[in-house]
Amino acid sequence: MKILHFADLHIGVETYGRVDPATGLSSRLQDFLTAFDRVVDYAIENKVDLVLFCGDAYKSREPGQTQQREFARRIRRLSASGIPIFLLVGNHDMPNALGRATTTEIFDTLAVEKVYVASRPEIYRIPTKDGVVQVVSLPWLRRSALLSKEDTRNLTFAQINQRLQEVLTSIIATNAAKLDPELPAILAAHVWVSEASLGSERAMTIGQEHVLLLSNVANPAFDYVALGHIHRYQVLAREPLVVYSGSLERVDFGEEADDKGFCVVEIDPCRQRGSRVTSFDFHKLPGRRFVTISVNIGSDDTDPTATALEVIAAQQAMVEDSIVRLQISLPAELEGQLRDNDIRAALKGAYYFTITRDIKRETRTRLGGRYVEEMPPLEALRAYLESKQVSAERTKELLEYGEKLIRSHEAES
Numbered sequence: 001m002k003i004l005h006f007a008d009l010h011i012g013v014e015t016y017g018r019v020d021p022a023t024g025l026s027s028r029l030q031d032f033l034t035a036f037d038r039v040v041d042y043a044i045e046n047k048v049d050l051v052l053f054c055g056d057a058y059k060s061r062e063p064g065q066t067q068q069r070e071f072a073r074r075i076r077r078l079s080a081s082g083i084p085i086f087l088l089v090g091n092h093d094m095p096n097a098l099g100r101a102t103t104t105e106i107f108d109t110l111a112v113e114k115v116y117v118a119s120r121p122e123i124y125r126i127p128t129k130d131g132v133v134q135v136v137s138l139p140w141l142r143r144s145a146l147l148s149k150e151d152t153r154n155l156t157f158a159q160i161n162q163r164l165q166e167v168l169t170s171i172i173a174t175n176a177a178k179l180d181p182e183l184p185a186i187l188a189a190h191v192w193v194s195e196a197s198l199g200s201e202r203a204m205t206i207g208q209e210h211v212l213l214l215s216n217v218a219n220p221a222f223d224y225v226a227l228g229h230i231h232r233y234q235v236l237a238r239e240p241l242v243v244y245s246g247s248l249e250r251v252d253f254g255e256e257a258d259d260k261g262f263c264v265v266e267i268d269p270c271r272q273r274g275s276r277v278t279s280f281d282f283h284k285l286p287g288r289r290f291v292t293i294s295v296n297i298g299s300d301d302t303d304p305t306a307t308a309l310e311v312i313a314a315q316q317a318m319v320e321d322s323i324v325r326l327q328i329s330l331p332a333e334l335e336g337q338l339r340d341n342d343i344r345a346a347l348k349g350a351y352y353f354t355i356t357r358d359i360k361r362e363t364r365t366r367l368g369g370r371y372v373e374e375m376p377p378l379e380a381l382r383a384y385l386e387s388k389q390v391s392a393e394r395t396k397e398l399l400e401y402g403e404k405l406i407r408s409h410e411a412e413s
Contacts, residue, residue, distance in 0.1 A: 001130045001184060001269045002048045005280075006039055006262035007228030008247035010092065011067045012059035015252060016323045016352045025066060031288045033070055035248035038285055039262055040074050044081045048264070049128035051078055054228025054245070055090025055140060055190035058103050062096065068103070075107065079114045084126050089119045089139040090190040090228055098142075118188070121171045123178060131183070131269045136175045136222070138168065138189035140229075141210070161211060169216040176221035184267045184276065185221060190228040193217060196244060197232050218242050223267050223278045232258050233282060241265075241278055249287050253325060256290040288351065289322040291315065297330035304330055305339040312346045324350040329358040377406055 009032060017028030043051050057063075057071055078085050093103040107115040116124055118137035126133050155163065172187065179185045195214045217225050218237045225242040232255070233246035245263045250256070265280040295311045297304045308328055312319065324347060328338070335357065347353045375383065381402050385395045 001050075001128065001133060001267045002046065003050045003052055003133070003186070003224070003265040003267065004039065004043050004048045004262060005052045005054065005224075005226040005243070005245050005265055006248060007054035007190070007226075007245050008056045008090070008231055009036060009053075009071075010056055010059045010247060010249070010251065011036075011071055012063055013249075013251055018352070023066075028288075029067070029070075032249050033074075035260070035285055035287060036071075036074050039248065040077050042262075042264075042283065043078060043083055046264075047129075048083060049130050050126060050133060051083055051085045052135070052186070052188055052226050053085065053087050054188050054226050055088045056092040056228060057087070057090075058092055061092060061094060061103065063103055068106075072106075075112070075115060079112055082114070082129070084114045084116065084128060086116045086118065086124065086126065086135055086137075086188065088137055088188050088190055088228065089117070091140040094140060094142070121175065123175050125183075133267075133269075134179055134183050134185040136172070136179070136185065136187045138172060138187065138191060140190045141168075164210055165212055165216065168210060168212055172217065172219060176219045179221050184223050184269050187217060187219065187222045187225045188228075189217060189225065191217070192229055193227065193236060193242075193244075195236055196227075196230045197234055198230060214242065223276050224265050224280070226263075226265075231255060233261065233263075241280060243280065245282075248285060250290050253290050253292060256292060259284050260287045261285045289318070291318045291322045291324045293319075293324060293326045295326065295328045297328065297334060299331045299334070301330075301334065304328075304334050304337050305342055308338070308343055309346050312343070316349070319347060319353075320349045321351050324353040326353065326355045327358065328355065329360065332359050332361045335359055378402055 011029070011032050013032065014026035014028050017026035019025070020027060058067060075085055087104045087107065089102050089104060095102060102119055104117050105119065108117045116126060118124065118139050120137070120139065121141075122137050124135045124137065126135060168191070192211050193214055194211050214236055217227075218240060220240060222240050225240055227242065227244045230244045231247040231251065232244065234244050236242040236244070243263055246258065246260060247255070248260055248262065250258065250260060259282070261282055261284040263280050263282055265278065268277045293311060293315055295308045297307055301307055312326070326343070326347065330338070343355065378399060382395065382399060385398060390398070
């Protein structure tokens with residue numbers, strides 16, 4: 001049984017993009033749709049049994065019509081190919097207010113064939129071409145859905161989080177106990193597991209965070225634990241396999257060095273729980289490259305622009321069609337010698353670029369309302385001792401020593 005696991009699509013991210021004047025849409029939209037296309041193409045070409053999406057279809061809780069249309073087109077391709085699709089609701093899929101629909105609820109409303117939308121904890125028994133697979137869902141849940149006002153009255157933030165962890169752990173354990181050991185079982189959860197290495201999702205967080213321990217999700221009743229919410233691909237445990245597939249496309253420079261892609265899980269459905277063999281592969285996607293170029297210019301540099309151009313030229317292959325940030329560090333007296341037009345021309349092959357300058361200015365210490373550099377040595381020493389609240393007797397003694405040292409130095413000169 002072959003299952004494709006991916007998460008955190010985030011259609012609607014527009015940072016580092018350009019607006020297409022014809023459509024009014026960000027050019028970055030296509031980056032995310034291209035990544036999604038590669039997932040769909042792989043699933044169809046390799047005839048997977050199930051596509052498992054672990055939440056956050058869009059960046060916004062209220063995506064635009066074009067974004068919804070493009071997402072639906074790709075879901076339709078999977079459905080028309082006879083592949084079941086499981087859509088878990090993430091925190092970015094939740095509505096802004098109670099009573100409103102989630103971003104993926106429309107597929108349930110229209111009863112789209114082979115599409116399963118999980119907006120509450122439940123056990124789904126999904127028929128596939130190679131048998132039935134059980135999926136326990138743990139979507140993103142509002143705190144109000146888990147705890148009443150009475151439950152949280154007079155509790156600290158830490159105590160509320162502890163109570164949330166207990167409730168979520170109980171939900172997982174209760175559903176795990178209902179599973180049929182004869183059938184493969186997966187936990188699909190959109191949650192932050194505390195042992196995970198974080199990516200850019202912290203800057204994109206919407207709503208109250210639910211944090212679980214690895215031991216809370218690594219229940220032996222599951223053959224595989226498919227996680228969403230954290231953007232960095234990582235394997236948290238091997239028995240059972242607990243895996244964040246990560247996001248499909250880089251969101252910002254916080255993910256510059258991260259591999260992006262999806263997981264393909266293989267489960268032997270013929271064996272019972274405990275002896276069932278599960279394996280997986282991570283399939284990398286090319287994605288839009290993010291590149292940081294740092295240029296450090298010294299005070300003795302006679303042509304700062306030439307230095308910057310030389311560093312850019314050395315990384316020209318990485319610059320091409322990438323999102324680039326050029327960071328130039330230089331002394332204040334050389335700032336006016338940088339030729340912006342030449343530097344921008346050198347970066348014209350980039351998909352998008354930004355240039356920042358870190359200007360090093362001479363720091364001057366103030367004592368007694370005056371700069372130390374402007375004060376005679378003994379006066380500067382006196383001001384320093386006063387700032388440290390040294391006693392009058394000790395100050396007098398140190399000033400005498402200071403005067404002797406100065407005279408001795410002058411005599412040697």
